[in-house]
Amino acid sequence: MERIRNILKKCLAFILGKSKSILVTIKPSLIAICMGLIAGIIMMLIFNPSETLSGLRNLLIGVIYRNNQLNLRGILTTLHHSTTIILTGIAVVFAFRTGLFNIGASGQMMMGAYVTVHVGVLWSLPAPFHWIVGIFLGVVAGTIYGLIPGILKAMRNVNEVVTSIMLNWIAASLLVYLVNRNVLNPFTQGGSQNIQPTAIIPRLFSNYQLTIGFLIAIAMGILAHFLLYRTTLGFQLRASGFNVDGSKYAGMNTKRNIILSMGISGAFAGLAGALLFSNYGKTLSTEVHVFMEGFEGISVALLGLGEPIGAIIAGIFLSYIKQGGFYMQPAFRPEISDMIIGVIIYFTAISLALQLALKKYSGKIKTFIKRKHLTTREEDEQ
Amino acid sequence: MIVFYQVMQATFVVAIPLMIVALGGLFSERSGVTNIALEGIMIFGAFFGIWAVQVLEVNQGLSVQMLYVIAVVVAGITGTLYSMLHGYASIYMKSNQIISATALNLFAIAFVTFIARTTQGGSQIQYSSRFIINRFPVLHRIPVIGDIFFRQMYISLIFGIIFLITTIVVMYKTRLGLRIRACGENPHAADSLGINIYRLRFLAVSLSGLLAGIGGVTFMTNTSTEYAPTVAGFGFLAIAVLIFGNWKPHFIALAAIFFAFMRVLGSYYSNIPFLRELGIPRDFFRMTPYIATIIVLAIFSKSSRAPKALGQIYDQGRR
Numbered sequence: 185m186e187r188i189r190n191i192l193k194k195c196l197a198f199i200l201g202k203s204k205s206i207l208v209t210i211k212p213s214l215i216a217i218c219m220g221l222i223a224g225i226i227m228m229l230i231f232n233p234s235e236t237l238s239g240l241r242n243l244l245i246g247v248i249y250r251n252n253q254l255n256l257r258g259i260l261t262t263l264h265h266s267t268t269i270i271l272t273g274i275a276v277v278f279a280f281r282t283g284l285f286n287i288g289a290s291g292q293m294m295m296g297a298y299v300t301v302h303v304g305v306l307w308s309l310p311a312p313f314h315w316i317v318g319i320f321l322g323v324v325a326g327t328i329y330g331l332i333p334g335i336l337k338a339m340r341n342v343n344e345v346v347t348s349i350m351l352n353w354i355a356a357s358l359l360v361y362l363v364n365r366n367v368l369n370p371f372t373q374g375g376s377q378n379i380q381p382t383a384i385i386p387r388l389f390s391n392y393q394l395t396i397g398f399l400i401a402i403a404m405g406i407l408a409h410f411l412l413y414r415t416t417l418g419f420q421l422r423a424s425g426f427n428v429d430g431s432k433y434a435g436m437n438t439k440r441n442i443i444l445s446m447g448i449s450g451a452f453a454g455l456a457g458a459l460l461f462s463n464y465g466k467t468l469s470t471e472v473h474v475f476m477e478g479f480e481g482i483s484v485a486l487l488g489l490g491e492p493i494g495a496i497i498a499g500i501f502l503s504y505i506k507q508g509g510f511y512m513q514p515a516f517r518p519e520i521s522d523m524i525i526g527v528i529i530y531f532t533a534i535s536l537a538l539q540l541a542l543k544k545y546s547g548k549i550k551t552f553i554k555r556k557h558l559t560t561r562e563e564d565e566q
Numbered sequence: 567m568i569v570f571y572q573v574m575q576a577t578f579v580v581a582i583p584l585m586i587v588a589l590g591g592l593f594s595e596r597s598g599v600t601n602i603a604l605e606g607i608m609i610f611g612a613f614f615g616i617w618a619v620q621v622l623e624v625n626q627g628l629s630v631q632m633l634y635v636i637a638v639v640v641a642g643i644t645g646t647l648y649s650m651l652h653g654y655a656s657i658y659m660k661s662n663q664i665i666s667a668t669a670l671n672l673f674a675i676a677f678v679t680f681i682a683r684t685t686q687g688g689s690q691i692q693y694s695s696r697f698i699i700n701r702f703p704v705l706h707r708i709p710v711i712g713d714i715f716f717r718q719m720y721i722s723l724i725f726g727i728i729f730l731i732t733t734i735v736v737m738y739k740t741r742l743g744l745r746i747r748a749c750g751e752n753p754h755a756a757d758s759l760g761i762n763i764y765r766l767r768f769l770a771v772s773l774s775g776l777l778a779g780i781g782g783v784t785f786m787t788n789t790s791t792e793y794a795p796t797v798a799g800f801g802f803l804a805i806a807v808l809i810f811g812n813w814k815p816h817f818i819a820l821a822a823i824f825f826a827f828m829r830v831l832g833s834y835y836s837n838i839p840f841l842r843e844l845g846i847p848r849d850f851f852r853m854t855p856y857i858a859t860i861i862v863l864a865i866f867s868k869s870s871r872a873p874k875a876l877g878q879i880y881d882q883g884r885r
Contacts, residue, residue, distance in 0.1 A: 349805065357850070361850070526672040
């Protein structure tokens, strides 16, 4: 009996210690989330003060619990929408670990999306192969598009942020051109045709939108984690991320690493586009615009602390906030959740400095209290 | 010939906002802070500028010129305030410059759409004023040039020229300009000579916000008669202009005209028989500026005049 109690005690201590260290790691994200929610509450108070409380409730728990019952549709829709941003988040994370900033996930995603739609509309294959081939070729397209900034960075030392931004807008125009030329819907003239039924990715439950794409996204997060932390390649990539000169001195081929990292990152982004556009009823528009999901991937990566597993959690969380914004209608416009996300990223960016400031002030307050305490004690002694 | 005049006029209509925003980017980047938040600042500034127009144009007493000046001032002030968020995060709080700028871009679209939809019912803001001078006195009689510049002239053209000259003077003829340039090349050396790097960079980023906000409202008034929460990637195109112009104001003006010309060719494409026969799809004209920028970067990366300390976080304690 005594022994079991001891073991239990040890387990509890272990879990507590572990959770404390986790809390310390995710503290910046938590601070940022709080700031985002405060900003959201302020906006709500300004524009519709009487509905603020119910709005906040809908934002926070509307996805899970609504109209006095469990909101299964809300939960599954949240997971469905999180698929894309989890993958773009992983794409950003992967490049980030190699010291590269892949702001071009949007462009890579668009290329993946186009190739998948192209295959889905124009090719005819039997059912399971059709969507598999479509998605696979989408991934290849994303990879190729991601390799361009990687090669330019490795060979010509061109800043990958600038090339990626340019490539995003090239992709936007290229997409419109390709859709107009190859897969334009002759009736609406404003978008691509629907993909064939055989090219649609299977759903997990027939009544809900959630597809097996979500499971693929989770698997990709785990794969990216494995690749980064359990393989030689991952070690090399992370080493270049820490210190390019150091890893070069240690005999690593840093140029190859940069190209590879951008290629893999592009593959994840391409997969995001491919999975998104192999859903039922998804069509490409012929309006020139850059997909926002790539930029949301940056948010996911940041909030996920630059870890693939973190990106999964952060992706689901951001998708949750977005879906919550949807349930805030009609009292508030759903854009409020986008605003909250913007504020969250801003505060994640400055959270390190913010934490230092907090520490400084808390230190000051502590010394102030201590001094006061001491003086009162001295007075007592006298 | 009429098509030629149309194309040239349209080119300047597009080129002016592009140039103003790129000049804004110039201030920020020459001081060493990348500013990819230009797009968000444009959206933000333009929103408040157009809102002011919509509110004030009910009042018949204001002339079109006056109204335009008010819109520019409002957009400039809001743009400055908004860009200060980027400056604060990336300079004083030492955050990653790309990240805080991305946050600003995301927030601007959401914020503007939210406010427009809540207060206006839709995400568009309608206004009826047209900021055009039909015939500029005297100068419209000059052949060719008069036809291109001084008939149906947008007021923004005057502003654009003023901003270009001011930027050149400030950058190359004043102490502030010298300090900003020094700050982007070698901040530690500049610091050792008694310049407050943090304050100077903050000022430069604020100036870029001022110009980006004005550029945003110019873009709206030049290209449409209603406000929509998008500037069609002009903020990013302005960054391309800045790079293509090799971080120098006069080259930026030329690059803006070239990029605008390409964009206009894309839309006037079907009216020009010569281009129609070539069979180049119109989307490729839209792509050209971006592709040209990448090529220039790839080929001339050695001789590029990019500020040396661009994108680096300045920390006084580090050598």
